[in-house]
Amino acid sequence: MKEYASLSKEELKNEYENLNKEYEELVSMNLVLDMSRGKPEPGQLDLAKDMLSVLDANTEFVCNGQDARNYGGLDGLASAKELFAEMLRTSVDHVFVGGASSLNLMFDTISRAYMFGIMGETPWSKLEKVKFLCPAPGYDRHFAVTERFGFENVLVPMKADGPDMDVVEELVKDPAVKGIWCVPKYSNPEGVVYSDEVVKRFASLKPAAKDFRIFWDNAYMVHHLYEKIEILNIIDECEKAGNPDMYYEFCSFSKISFAGAGIAAMATSPANLADAKKTITVQTIGADKVNMLRHVLYFKNAAGVDAHMEKHAAMLRPKFEMVDRVLSEGLEGLGAGTWAKPKGGYFVTFYANDNCAKRIIELCKKAGVVMTGAGAPFPYGKDPKDSVIRISPSYPTIEELEKAVKVFVTCVKLATVENLM
């Protein structure tokens, strides 16, 4: 097949009719498939099943004078802080271990800035205007947080090695710009790995707002599909650049142990932590330390986590490779779209021709394949080019996934031809 854009009117019409027939056959099969959810499949959850029995009646619960079962320990069990510190390559005085959800830690960090201000600066609720930078395609739940607070979400284009830093450096000159959302490794959804240069430029930002903060959501820090990739450490880089308080880093075990029952952490400067704890000490006596102990005893250390993540990779890799294969077989040479080949994370981003994404997702839906909504990876759900589609290969079985991607290929072709006609 030739490239669609080079087809004659007649050829396009023929192709449309063939595709439409193929599509109607798919619709008549009443498929029920889902590529929308960036969540682990049950088999991945089973990988950590033995974590549930590491604690029993004979466990020693007292660690550094602290009974994990009792009240106390606002910033988490000492051993859990050590585990996170090793994973994040920092010291325990930078670490706060919270509940099960890193999103909740992020939301609460924004809340504190909004309600009480950061380090004596004006609470964001008292400002006329707050802007937040949203590298996009990005994570819809990040953007939803700052949207909920009524901040203006400002789109920053993504490049192959991270956000467009020329744009970021320019935008932070505006004192209303208070922060930026980042997923620095295997970004959601594109799988972008921030280059050393990008991390260094982040650490060296000269924002007009003293309380500007980088929200560094290291959600996929150990979620490699192939070899281990390390990025520069934002903690060290910010310290070196003389901006020791400019970041909050977040991570969790949601896609390491259990998505609904992991442990989450925030890493930031001791000064930021002390500032945050003025409020947290009023909010709670502490998060679930027994679950922290369970994680520590099961994973032991960063090497234990890495070994466990290799098992996840072994389950995820064939799915990612299958998506790539089916897309290649179906679309190569047609000029109907391109797609990312991520080295980790949870998503494959498909770049449709302009003005085709919504239509593709609509066609998929009618054929029984649920996709993440078009525009979701952009602020306010608006993809300026209507081009980006997030594919989530993790949750379906590989058989379901293959069927779903094949339907997707037909929908891509049909929408592309429609668009050309």
Next chain:
Amino acid sequence: MKEYASLSKEELKNEYENLNKEYEELVSMNLVLDMSRGKPEPGQLDLAKDMLSVLDANTEFVCNGQDARNYGGLDGLASAKELFAEMLRTSVDHVFVGGASSLNLMFDTISRAYMFGIMGETPWSKLEKVKFLCPAPGYDRHFAVTERFGFENVLVPMKADGPDMDVVEELVKDPAVKGIWCVPKYSNPEGVVYSDEVVKRFASLKPAAKDFRIFWDNAYMVHHLYEKIEILNIIDECEKAGNPDMYYEFCSFSKISFAGAGIAAMATSPANLADAKKTITVQTIGADKVNMLRHVLYFKNAAGVDAHMEKHAAMLRPKFEMVDRVLSEGLEGLGAGTWAKPKGGYFVTFYANDNCAKRIIELCKKAGVVMTGAGAPFPYGKDPKDSVIRISPSYPTIEELEKAVKVFVTCVKLATVENLM
């Protein structure tokens, strides 16, 4: 010994010298004792040790199509909602199951009102003045929350059957009054059980502020020392009184299973819940559902919880009775103070003569016995009469507790005599 107030100057001086000698001997013993902490002793935590092994590799994690280990289920696992609904005598559509900490649920509820407002009303952050009613003696962590937000904490006197409702009914006519903190059963610290009349008067309040809410912290709902005492159900009473949205009820398993690893819930009207979830759905994907499942499988139902709480009572009762006995033996007839005889909860409140509480606690401290700070049960830490002392008998062993209460008795006597001289 005669009543202190009736002693002659000479008799007082003699008594003072004797007490002072007794006290100096205590000081020289270098005791290290603590009656400050309202937390379970390790033996109480051991009671739930088998809960740690109810989950294993063979557990069925899927319930109503929801895998407890995976993402999803914003308001909690269906079976956990059922357990709380039974305990709170309501329906599951009133129940939200959060993380491990009910204090955190309360803080977040205030935060939401502050940041986004309740049901379309003006966010409290935008108001000139917010007042919160604080029945006192009460729980210092409640008062700390509203103090952190800069609200004015208004003291409401406690009576034998709950807050002084004449005062409450009058104060809620002020539209700046947005809420009230309540611990309706075995209140912290006095052990007061709200009477039916008090609950009905709460449910029938006619506050000027539409977004006035009763924060009904049912922290000790099943924490009986003797027979089971039930109070009227605030949920039903508010519905009957035509105020279905006027309350948020809170409770947790912190003093049922593990203080640091329980599960907590909020019960409120479906309309309040829907309003709260507009924010919570942005804040988190959900709390730890595996811990919810662990609790459900271990406790099974409300009867299972009651049976478990009888074991707690069996450990706590001797401590409470010993405190009462030592206080009686040491202080009966002296006019040096009175004390509560709670039927449940975690505290014994001692009412010293006016202007003596601070001095008693200071003397205790010097003799190696740590008490909760004087004034702690009052807004801004200010006890108008300097009279109330919170004794926490749960954490020390019974032998330590006996020593500590005996020291306390000497300090009470010494401070009282000093005060009379």
